[in-house]
Amino acid sequence: MTEPGFRRTTVGNVRLHVLPTDRFKTFAVALYMGSPLSEEDVTPNAVAPFVLRRGTQSYPTTQLFREKQADLYGAGFGFDIYKRGDYQLVQFQLDIVDDHYVSEKESLLRQGLQFLGEAVTKPALEDGHFVAKYVEDEKETVRKKLESIINDKARYAAERCMAEMFRNEPYRLHPLGTLDAIPAITPESLYAHYRNTLKSAPIDLYIVGNTTVEEAKALVEEAFDFPDGTASPAYHSSFAPAQVDQVRTVVEKLDVNQGKLNMGLRSGISYGDDRYTAALMYNGILGAYPHSKLFLNVREKESLAYYAASRYDGHKGIVTIQSGIEVGNYEKAVRIIRQQLDDMKAGKYSETELNQTRAMILNHLQEIGDSAFEMIAFDFNTVLSGKERTVDQIAEDIRTCTPEAIQEVAQTVELDTIYFLSNREGE
Template identity: 60%
Template sequence: MNKTKFEHGSTGRLRIHVLPTQRFKTFAISLYVGSPLSEDTVTSTALTPFVLRRGTESYPETTQFRERLEQLYGAGFGFDVYKRGDYQIVQFRMDTINDSFVQSEESLLASSFAFLGEVVTQPALEDGHFRNAYVQAEKENVRKKMESIVNDKIRYAAERCLEEMCREEPYRLHPLGQIKDLEAITSESLYKSYKKWLAESSIDLYVVGDTTFEEVQKLVEQHFHLDASAPTSYESHRPTREVRDIATIVEKMDVSQGKLNMGLRTTITYGDDAYASALVYNGILGGYPHSKLFLNVREKESLAYYASSRYDGHKGIGTIQSGIEVQNYEKAVTIIRNQLEEMRTGQISELEMSQTKAMIRNLLLEMDDSAFEMISFDFNRQLSGKDRPVEQLVQEVENITVDDVHAAAATFELDTIYFLQGQKEE
C-alpha cells in the first residue's frame, strides 16, 4: 500500500490538502464546499454549481467554457451535490494531464487552478448578478433531476424512508433541494445566496499528483479570490438515540413491485473507535452478496428481488432496502427483523466474519488505485475530526471479533418501516 500522506495546511478561507506523487499521469483536483443542511438554503445551494458551470468572467458563453477545457488537453470538469451527515456538500472536480506527458506552453496545473478558481469565484454576470438565461435553464434542469427521483421507485422509497425517519432533522432534506422552492429563485436572489454561501462555507481543496504543497499554496493565492478570514470547520454532532415506538408508513403509488425500506439509528459514527465494528456489522447484515439479508430474504425465501443494507457513518443511521411482492409484506418484515435479532444475539459465523472482512479490506485497498478515491477517503477526516488512515482502518477491521460486532449490533435500533405499494393493492 502507498504510505504517502496528504500534507495539510491553509491559506485564507481554504484548507489545502496535497498528496505529492508521481504514480498518476494526471493531476486530480477536488474542491469541497460544505454548509449545514437548511430548508432555507438547500435549494439555492444545490442550484448554484449548475449555474457556475455555464460560464465564467473570461469564458461567459458555455461554448467558450467548454472550449477552454479542450485547450487544456481535454481536462475533465464536473461537480456533485450530496449530503454527509447534516451537511450539504458541493464537490467540484478537475482531472488534468501531467505537464510532463504533453508539450504545452503553459503549466496545465496552473491553468487548471486559474480555470477552477474562476468558476467558483468569478462567474459570468450581467447587471451585477447571475445571467438570467442561465438561471432559468438550470432551474428547469434541477427540477427534472428531482422529478426523476419519483420515477426511480427504488431511490424514491429510500429517500422517503429517510424523510419520514428524520422529519424533525435537517437530514430529511434531499441534497438537490425542494421543487417547491425553485419557482421563487431569481438570478438576483441566487447571486446573493451564492455570495453568502461562498463567504460562510467550509472549503477544502485537494490535489493529488506530481506537485508540492508550496506550489499548490501559491496557485491558490493567485487564483482563488476569497475573503481572507480563517477557514470554517465542520462540527461533528454525536447522535442521540431516542427510545420511541417504531414508526410504520405505508404509501401507495402506481408501482408493480412493493418497496420495503427500514431505518435504524445507532450511536456509532465515523469518529468513534467502534466505527470498524459498525462497518463489519453492516457488511454481515446486508452489505454484500454473502450477507444475511441477501441469503435469507432473497435467496432462501425468494421473498425479495433485492435486499441490502447501508450505513451512513457521518449521521449514525443504517438503512435496509428490499423489493418484494406486496402480499409478502408481513413475512418479509418478520424475516428481516429476525436477521436484526440474530445480529443482536451474536449469531454470527466465522465464515460471515472472514468474508465480510475480506470484502471491506479489498474495497479499502482498491482506493489506492484512484486519486479521487484517496481524496474522498481523506475528506472523511475533515468532516469527522477523526484522523484514521486507510491502513489503520484495514487493521482495525482485521482485529474485529464476533463480540465487537455483537456490541455494535446492540446500538442499532429499528426506528422506521416504510412500505411503498401499488394503489390497487391492500
C-alpha cells in the same frame, strides 16, 4: 516521489490539502464546499453550481467554457451535490493531464487551477449578478431532477424513508432542495447567496499529483479570488445514542409492479467513534454483500425479495435497509428482516460470514490507493468527522475486530422507521 500523506496549509479562508506523488498520469483536484442543511439554504445551494458550469468571466458562454476544457487536453470538470451528516456538500472535480505527458509550454496544473478558480470564484455575470438566462435554465434543470426521483421507485422509496424517519430534523431535506423553493430564486438573490457562501462556508481544496505544497499554494493564490472571510469553520455533527420509543410504519401507494420495503435504523455510532470499524463489520454481515444475511435469508432462501441489502452511513450514524418484494409478501419479509436484526444482536455470526466480510472490506480498502479521487474522498472523511485515521489503521482494526465488538454495535442499532411503497390494487 514519496507519499507521506496529505500536506496541509491554508489560502485565505480555504484549507488546502496536497498529496505530492508521481504515481498518476493526471492531477486530481477536488474542492468541497459545505453548508448546514436548512430549509432556507438547501435549494439555492443546489442551483448555484449548475449556474457556475455555464460560464466564467473569461469564458462567458457555455460553448466557450466547454471549448476551454477541450483546450486543456479534455480536462474532466464536473460537480456533485450530496449530504453528509447534517451538511449539504457541493464538490467540484477537475482531472487534468500531468505536464510530463504532453508538450505544453505553460503548466497544465496552473491552467487547470485557473479554470477551476474562475468557475468557482469568477462566474459569468451581467449587471453585477448571475446571467438571468442561465439561472432560469438551471432552475428548470434542478426542478426536472427533483421530479424525476419518483420515476426511479427504488430511489424514491429510499428518499421517502429518510424523509419520514427524519421528519423533524434537517436531514430530511434532499440535497437538491425542494420544488417549492425554486420559483422564488432570482439572479440577484442567488448571486448574493453564493457570495455569502464563499465567505462563510467550510471550503477544502485537494490536489493530488506531481507537485509540491509550496507550488500548489502559489498557484491557488493566483487562480482563486475568494472573498475575504474568516478561516474555514470546522464541521460539527452531534450523535446521541439511538433512542426509539416506538417503530413507526408508513405505507404509501403508487402505481408500482413491485413493492419497495425500506427500513431506517439509528445507531449513533459515527465515523469518529472508536467502534466505527466494528460498525463496518456489522453492516457487512447484515446486508452489504452477496454473502450477507439479508441477501441469503430474504432473497435466496425464502425467495421473498428481488434485492435485499443494507447501507451504513457513518456520517449520520444510521443503517438503512432496502428491498424489493412482491406486495403480498410484506408481512413475511418484515418478519424475516427483523429476525436477521435480532440474530445480529444475539451475536449469531458464522466464521464464514466474519471471514468473507473481512475480506470484502479489506479488498475495498486496498483499492482506495489505486484512485486519486478515492484517496481524496477518504481523507475528506477525516475533515468531516474530526477523526484522523489512515487506511492501514482501519485495515488493522478490521483484521482484529472480534465478534463481541460487532455484537456491541448490534446492541446499539434500533429500528426506527419502516417504509413500504405498495401498489393501488384493492383501493
